[in-house]
Amino acid sequence: MFDVYITKAAKYLPNEAVSNDEMENYLGLINDTASKARRIILRNNKITSRYYAVDKEGKSTHSNAELTRNAVVQLFDEKFSDQDLEVLSCGTSSPDVFAPSHAAMVHGLLKNKSVELNSSTGICCSGMNALKYGFLSVRSGNSKNAICTGSEKVSTWLSAQKYNHEIINLKNLEAQPIIAFKKDFLRWMLSDGAGAFLLENKPSGDISLKIEWMESYSYAFELETCMYAGGDKLENGEIKPWSDYKPDEWLNESVFAVKQDVKLLDEFILPKGVESMSEAMAKHNVTAEEVDYFLPHVSSNFFVEGLKNGLNEKGIVITDEKWFMNLLRVGNVGSASIYIALEELMYSGKLKKGDRILLSVPESGRFSFAYAYLTVC
Structure with missing residues (x-):
């Protein structure tokens, strides 16, 4: 078994930062009406700026694969070129196409050489799952290096035009032309971008992060779906997939829209997060005193105090x-x-050798959680 180090990290955030007041200039107005939920959701999540891979006409400036490629190429230099890469492991919840895989599409843009590919699907944990694949590949000796990524291109999924047919259908049915909160909620939560790590079996450069361990937990065996796309939730909690709908229903019911069961989210995301993190730390005999930096991915600042208290x-x-x-x-x-x-954090100048970092990533899809513990070298 070999030690595994994150020797370089890179990110790519498209275009200019978008303020709260500018969001609907990019995503558009549904039914030509400003969202009544937008200000409430933004007040709770406290996000003040984000990035979109679209222009103000709603036209794409980058695909998900391009965002990812733009992060990956920053990892190449005279010490590690694109010809040295052995494994490319990519995670996303918003691939450009169902098939081929996201990793294959990114590799197609790199145009470097034949490498081993892995694509991790899911929601937020897909990036951590991609990282774990690279970690285990290097740790086992299967490869000497791996590049792992997490990326999203959701802005086009959230554009107003994706909901227009549903609004027209509601008007035809003489119903109130307002999309459900479970759909509107996520329009003000999500943004675009990509990140990438280079993993190697020895430290390199001024700073490297040794991956001590990674742990993942799923509660899908006991909890129903909370966040989903490409289907809809039935009264009994089951998900009816897009392939079981008629083509006109895909549009009339916005079947491909990203949706969130907010009640389930509020009930389970924090308790299951605390439970899984406690188990992971206990398994590896890590205490809070042995954490110098805690990096929790949270979807909204609304959950921070609750997580601290839990x-x-x-x-x-x-x-x-x-x-x-x-x-x-x-x-x-x-x-x-x-x-x-x-x-x-890695390039902030704050880290010193021996510092320990705990990464925490929840996923509300069907409640999964992933953790990693790193040491600065």
């Missing part, structure tokens, strides 16, 4: 100065968020 009740008291977050400035970039946050 951890405190479990005896995991991580003091405020150890928390490192950039959510308010870069937005919720899903699977890329943890990459973008760690890249910022």
Whole structure:
């Protein structure tokens, strides 16, 4: 078994930062009416700026694969070129196409050489799952290096035109032409971007982060779906997939829209997060005192105090100065968020050798959680 180090990190955030007041200039107005939920949601999540890979006409400036490629190529230099790469492991919840895989599409843009590919799907944990694949590949000796990524391109999923047919259908049925909160909610939560890590079996450069361990937990065996796209939720909690709908229903019911069961989110995301993090730390005999920087991916600042309180009740008291977050400035970039946050910390000048970093990533899809523990070398 070999030690594994994150030797370089990179991020790519498209275009200029978009303020709260500018969001509907990019995403558009549904039914030519400003969202009544937008200000309430933004007041709770406290995000002040984010990035979109679209212009004000709603036209794409980058694909998801291009965002990812633009992060990956920053990892190449005279010491490690694109010809040295052995494994490319990519995670996303918003691939450009169902098939081929996201990793294959990114590799197609790199045009370097034949490499081993892995694509991780899901929601926020897909980026951590991609990282774990690279970690295990290098750790086992299967490869000497791997590049792992997390990326999202959700702006086009959230554009007003994606909901227009549903609004027209509601008007035809003489119903109130307002989309459900479970759909409108996420329009003001998500943003675009990509992050990438280079993993190697020895440290390199001025700073490297040794991956001590990674752990993942799923509660899908006991909890129903909370966040989903490409289907809709039935009264019994089951998901009816897009392939079981008629083509006109795809548009009339916005079947491909990203949706969130907010009640389930509020009930389970924090308790299951505290439970899984407590188990992961206990398994590896890590205490709160042995964490110098805590990087929690949270979808909204609304959950921060609740997470602190829940951890405190479990005896995991991580003091405020150890928390490192950039959510308010870069937005919720899903699977890329943890990459973008760690890249910022890695090159902040704050880290010193021996510092220990705990990464925490929840996923509300069907409640999954992923953790990583790093040591600065």
